[in-house]
Amino acid sequence: RKEVEQDPGPFNVPEGATVAFNCTYSNSASQSFFWYRQDCRKEPKLLMSVYSSGNEDGRFTAQLNRASQYISLLIRDSKLSDSATYLCVVNMDTGRRALTFGSGTRLQVQP
Amino acid sequence: DAGVIQSPRHEVTEMGQEVTLRCKPISGHNSLFWYRQTMMRGLELLIYFNNNVPIDDSGMPEDRFSAKMPNASFSTLKIQPSEPRDSAVYFCASSFDWGGGSEQYFGPGTRLTVT
Secondary structure, eight states, X not given: OXXXXXXXXXXXEETTOOEEEEEEESOTTOOOEEEEEEOTXXXXXXXXXXXXXXXXXXXXXXXXXXXXXEEEEEEOSOOGGGOEEEEEEXXXXXXXXXXXXXXXXXXXXXX | OOOOEEEOSEEEEOTTOOEEEEEEOOTTOOEXXXXXXXXXXXXXXEEEEETTEEEEOTTOOSTTEEEEEEETTEEEEEESXXXXXXXXXXXXXXXXXXXXXXXXXXXXXXXXXXX
């Protein structure tokens, strides 16, 4: 089983749609969770951290379910500029400070 | 504020040549990470440093790869000799680590092509 697992997609949605991505992680002791965004031929960029109580940043909402070991990202009112690959990122708390990146979910928002 | 700086942005070299990639982390960050990204394998962690000390180099593919961090503001990743399968985008990232895995900030990457 992969440490961080994501549906690779692609998710093709029309502008204005709501889309949700899920991600599962293998280590129940994980402490830190993030969503990153990566545009084609660019570096990954931090989109948002994910907190236990859930958090929202504009059109983006992140949720954490520790019992089921998954995190989610909801994008409302999709824009063309949201087209990118979304990476689920977890600190696996194995004594290493490094983060573990999922392989990403590709989103294509269409006009 | 300046982000993570990497150089060169593109490197094309012939098999067998030495390649040196450079990274300047964000000022004040105490952890530095080197990643490699390919279509086939995704984003792979090669090595990371905390307070200039290598902590985990288990991702370094083989002895042809080496990394150094002589001070808090500079790191290098060296490949000697280079091979075509080393072709990838190499990212450097930095973070201020509190011990639990902090958000990392990536540089623009070095696109390496070995012919």
